[in-house]
Structure formats: structure tokens, C-alpha cells
Amino acid sequence: MDHSYKHAITTQTYSTLIKTAGKNLQHVCHGLSRESGWWNDPKTGAPIDPKTPFLVPAKLMLCVTELSEACEGDRKGLPDDKLPHRPMLEVELADAIIRCFDLGGALGFDVGGAIAEKLAFNAQRADHKPENRAQAGGKAY
Template identity: 50%
Template sequence: MEGAYACASPEEMQAIEGIRAAQRLVHKTATDAGWYTDPKTGQQIERNFGEVVALMHSELSEALEADRKGIKRDDKLPWHDARAVEFADCVIRIFDTSAALGFDLAAAILDKNRFNRERSDHKLANRAAEGGKKY
């Protein structure tokens, strides 16, 4: 068997289940809030993919702006760093959209992380070399 479940360690399986639980939770929150319902007709809708990706971008831009302006605390959740809250907003949008589209995001994250561990362009020596990735 290929992918996330092939030789998954207990820690990896725990991560998969945690991500899946978070994905279900945020999708239920969005669904219950009516983000998948036409407000005029009450009919179920499919969200526009480009629109939700743009909203993901906007959350990252808000994190960048908080950092750029030195905003330390979030205005709605002041016990959290503003950048962390904007990252959370982005992750929530990603988890929600992935759930709506039926993506196995947990398996994709695990597989991509495994792949990244072995990439030659992610090795410190190759990054330090001429033409290597600096960031």
C-alpha cells in the first residue's frame, strides 16, 4: 500500500486522526454557519474554489500585516499573538474547503512531509551550495 498509511508510525497515525478530527470540526462550524447555503434560497451550494483560495490568501496577508505593523495581540483574541490567529484562520479555511471537496488532507500532509524529508533541495548542504534555495 502506498501513501500515508504504508508503514505509518503511531505518531503519524495520531497526526492523521487529529487532522481529520479538526477538519470535521471546522467544516461542521462552517456548514452550521450557513457558508454552504444560499442565503436567498436556503438551498445547498458549492463554494467557488477561486474565491475560497483568495480568502486563504487574505488570512496570510493579514498575518503579514500584523507582523509588519508590529501588532502583538489579536484584537478579538488578545491572549493570542495576532499572527497566530491569522494563521489559524488560514488553516481553518484550508481544512473546511478540503473537507467540502472530500480531500484526505491528513494523508496528503503526511505524504508531502515524508517527501520533503527526502528532497535533495531541502538538505542543508544543497541549500548552502551555489544556486541552492535560500528560503
């Protein structure tokens, strides 16, 4: 029996677990964000349409800022300022994921399903195999 991660991710059990976890994360992250008013105009209270021009790039940029904070936390070896018992890197990674699932929820996506499918796809990719990565023009990282 193959106990590798590459095998596991192609099984229905793991795929379903990841899809379900993603669905729950998206439900909670977007639900909390919406409930906290991040999807309403702060001045008028009017709902913000996720299809509003430039809204998606703005929300994506907020994901990037969380990753920038993660980088800074790692670079300086800092504890998180809000959860000081955890490394800043760890908490900012969480913030980035929270923002991704919030946006995915706003757009009605199935990010968990996409993660499960992409992990299974990546597990089979020829260009991700170490022997192909070591070839000229292969992916160094």
C-alpha cells in the same frame, strides 16, 4: 535510536497521529462552517456545490486574505482584535488553517493524510538538505 523529527515523521505512529489530527480538524472546521451556513446561498438557502466554477479559487483567496492579515499583525506587532490575549499573527494563522481544512472537507479531501505524506516526503528530499541548498541554484529559503 534516532529521535530526530525526520525519523519520527516516517514512523507509522507519527503518521497516524498527524492523519488523525488532520481528519478531526477537517471534520470540525468544515462541519462548523457548513452548520453556520457558509456553504449555503445566503439569499435562497440553497446548498453551494463545492464544484461550482470559481468557488475553489474564491475559497483559496480567503485563505490568502487570512495570511495577509497575519502579515499585517506581525508587521505592526498587534494583538488580535477578537482574541486580544493572543498576537494577531497567531490568530490569523489559525484562521488560514481553519479555512484550508474547511475547503478540504468540502471537497472530501484527506488533508491530514496529505500533510503526513508530504512531511515524510520533504524529510527525504535532496533539494531540502542544507548542503544542496548551499549549492549554486539551491533553494535559498
